[in-house]
Amino acid sequence: MKSLRSVKVSIFLAIRSLWRGNKGITLLTIGMLALIYINLLFLPSLIEGLSHKVSMQLVETLTSNVILSSSNTGSNITNTDELLMNVRSNTSVIDATPTLRVGTQISKGDISNVWSVDAIDPDSYDEVFTTPNNMIEGSFLDKNDTNSIVLGVEIAGAGQTDMQGYATSLKNVHTGDTVTVSLLNGKTHDFKVKGIFDNNFLQSDQKAYISQNEAALLLPITKDHSTSIYVKSNSIETDTNLGDNLMSEQTGIKYQTSDDLAGPVKDQLKTFDLINQILKIISLVVAAITVFIVTYVDLINKRKQIGIERAIGIQSKAIIGNYLLKSAFFAMIGIGIGALVFLYVLAPIVVQHPFKFPYGFVTLYINQDAMIQNAIILATVTLVSSLVPAYQSVRIKILDAIWGL
Amino acid sequence: MITVKNLSKIYKMGKVEVPALSDVSFNIEKGMMVGLMGKSGSGKTTLLRQLSLIDRPNGGSIIIDNKDVIDLPEGKRSTLRLNTLGYVFQEYALIPELTAIENVYLPAMMSGVKSSEYKRLAKDLLETVGLENEINHLPKELSGGQQQRVAIARAMINNPKVIFADEPTANLDSISAKTVMDTLKNLNNKTGVTIIFVSHDPDDKKYAKQLIFLKDGKITEEYV
Numbered sequence: 001m002k003s004l005r006s007v008k009v010s011i012f013l014a015i016r017s018l019w020r021g022n023k024g025i026t027l028l029t030i031g032m033l034a035l036i037y038i039n040l041l042f043l044p045s046l047i048e049g050l051s052h053k054v055s056m057q058l059v060e061t062l063t064s065n066v067i068l069s070s071s072n073t074g075s076n077i078t079n080t081d082e083l084l085m086n087v088r089s090n091t092s093v094i095d096a097t098p099t100l101r102v103g104t105q106i107s108k109g110d111i112s113n114v115w116s117v118d119a120i121d122p123d124s125y126d127e128v129f130t131t132p133n134n135m136i137e138g139s140f141l142d143k144n145d146t147n148s149i150v151l152g153v154e155i156a157g158a159g160q161t162d163m164q165g166y167a168t169s170l171k172n173v174h175t176g177d178t179v180t181v182s183l184l185n186g187k188t189h190d191f192k193v194k195g196i197f198d199n200n201f202l203q204s205d206q207k208a209y210i211s212q213n214e215a216a217l218l219l220p221i222t223k224d225h226s227t228s229i230y231v232k233s234n235s236i237e238t239d240t241n242l243g244d245n246l247m248s249e250q251t252g253i254k255y256q257t258s259d260d261l262a263g264p265v266k267d268q269l270k271t272f273d274l275i276n277q278i279l280k281i282i283s284l285v286v287a288a289i290t291v292f293i294v295t296y297v298d299l300i301n302k303r304k305q306i307g308i309e310r311a312i313g314i315q316s317k318a319i320i321g322n323y324l325l326k327s328a329f330f331a332m333i334g335i336g337i338g339a340l341v342f343l344y345v346l347a348p349i350v351v352q353h354p355f356k357f358p359y360g361f362v363t364l365y366i367n368q369d370a371m372i373q374n375a376i377i378l379a380t381v382t383l384v385s386s387l388v389p390a391y392q393s394v395r396i397k398i399l400d401a402i403w404g405l
Numbered sequence: 406m407i408t409v410k411n412l413s414k415i416y417k418m419g420k421v422e423v424p425a426l427s428d429v430s431f432n433i434e435k436g437m438m439v440g441l442m443g444k445s446g447s448g449k450t451t452l453l454r455q456l457s458l459i460d461r462p463n464g465g466s467i468i469i470d471n472k473d474v475i476d477l478p479e480g481k482r483s484t485l486r487l488n489t490l491g492y493v494f495q496e497y498a499l500i501p502e503l504t505a506i507e508n509v510y511l512p513a514m515m516s517g518v519k520s521s522e523y524k525r526l527a528k529d530l531l532e533t534v535g536l537e538n539e540i541n542h543l544p545k546e547l548s549g550g551q552q553q554r555v556a557i558a559r560a561m562i563n564n565p566k567v568i569f570a571d572e573p574t575a576n577l578d579s580i581s582a583k584t585v586m587d588t589l590k591n592l593n594n595k596t597g598v599t600i601i602f603v604s605h606d607p608d609d610k611k612y613a614k615q616l617i618f619l620k621d622g623k624i625t626e627e628y629v
Binding site: 002005006008009012013016017019020021305308309310311312313314315316318397398399402 | 454457459460479480483484485486487488490491492494498500501502503507511512514515516517543559560563
């Protein structure tokens with residue numbers, strides 16, 4: 001009963017204090033908590049957005065989910081059609097597309113560099129990768145195209161002098177130009193550039209493609225051969241599980257997931273994640289100290305009042321409860337406003353004006369679980385930061401509190 | 406009602422010990438209006454704070470209703486302050502965010518009186534102290550005298566056995582001071598509540614039924 005009365009008095013004092021107290025301090029505290037919450041969300045969301053962007057770019061333009069290749073290094077898969085049929089029969093597979101390495105060097109006039117040229121099946125390639133949707137010039141390959149090549153912007157250059165890899169590109173190749181490819185059989189062949197794609201992803205923009213039909217004409221042994229088969233999954237199961245399932249009936253084939261092929265990108269993401277964790281801890285410590293200072297200053301100013309409340313018999317629990325309830329209110333409103341600003345102001349602005357990274361344009365990744373987790377952490381920090389000075393204030397002698405000692 | 410035996414209080418100012426009360430003993434009967442008189446620094450406010458359980462003495466005993474309250478834990482002292490004792494501070498000491506009636510009924514709320522009951526009681530008490538038209542005013546909207554009468558009503562809300570008033574007129578003009586002292590006197594006469602007040606104003610002697618004079622922390626004279 002006594003506790004219930006304390007709660008009742010706490011609620012009464014908290015409501016009156018919020019309603020009739022200093023509105024400036026209330027707004028300042030709420031505003032500060034909103035900003036702290038946004039700060040807690042912003043950088044992790046950006047890094048997570050970057051991480052998702054990189055993963056998405058990897059899967060959608062470079063590696064797909066699972067990559068099958070010959071278990072003998074340097075050898076091709078020689079039963080591609082049969083393997084493709086088996087792979088496509090798996091319910092977790094959306095589609096699969098084979099590629100065959102046919103060339104290693106591309107030149108235009110005096111400029112030349114080493115880039116891989118793959119022969120692809122344009123129809124299934126379009127089902128597995130998004131590259132055909134990212135043409136900045138011309139169009140992507142058709143199944144019956146011959147003598148045509150599509151180039152990544154990092155190869156073509158396309159006159160984009162501000163591009164990261166412009167210096168090592170062919171500099172100013174455009175649709176309709178002719179480039180020379182050094183084929184694996186030691187011969188060279190001229191191709192007309194049908195289109196240039198820009199995935200905004202350095203690794204996949206350093207690729208060039210010709211059609212399987214064209215490759216069959218240039219390299220007679222390509223029938224049923226492929227260097228890799230790229231498999232796009234519906235993500236019902238993990239890439240590793242899918243790889244294991246696909247391998248269960250195969251011999252002489254190995255699989256890798258996009259994660260396995262992430263390489264240096266993966267290391268960068270790990271570093272970003274580490275930075276993210278460190279910044280999150282720093283943000284929380286700053287939040288705790290800030291909330292503590294604001295609550296502490298507020299309590300110091302109200303120490304006399306607390307002394308009087310204690311002198312007239314108000315239980316310490318009720319006094320502490322009053323400050324905890326006010327902090328809970330500040331946290332709730334501050335976090336609520338912070339979440340609304342983040343979701344409906346900041347995130348849309350970043351969508352309109354995304355951050356440009358070497359992996360493409362990155363927006364904020366809204367992770368609801370992380371938002372809830374951060375809200376709980378910030379609310380807890382706020383409550384603890386107000387509990388400590390409130391507890392201290394009811395522990396000191398009543399006279400010291402009244403006299404402001 | 407209240408028996409004080411050999412009460413002593415020493416304040417420590419760094420390494421220096423300053424005796425504020427030395428070997429103070431006296432009795433107060435129920436229903437008395439007691440004036441603790443003396444010059445500034447005589448120990449009268451210190452004595453009041455020990456009696457009202459706001460401070461703890463260094464020695465002696467204070468017996469209220471046959472119970473020694475000196476060594477009670479803070480929780481029980483708080484309950485006693487809430488239900489048995491009332492306190493009127495020198496400065497009006499109202500909670501600024503509460504209206505007059507809310508300030509008055511706050512202790513009753515804490516002691517578990519029903520909502521309708523404590524609101525009625527608070528209203529009656531504010532009428533008793535002449536503030537029936539100011540019940541919904543915030544402290545900043547009241548004069549010093551009015552605030553002090555609200556504080557008296559608050560001290561009365563839990564029907565205490567004793568009210569302690571620490572120089573309740575110190576910050577008031579003479580007219581307001583008279584009103585406050587008359588209010589305390591009337592409450593004492595009507596309800597029989599024991600009132601112990603501190604004053605350095607010799608004119609306040611007329612309100613007291615018992616006078617205790619202090620000098621240098623010791624009782625020099627006592628009249629009943």
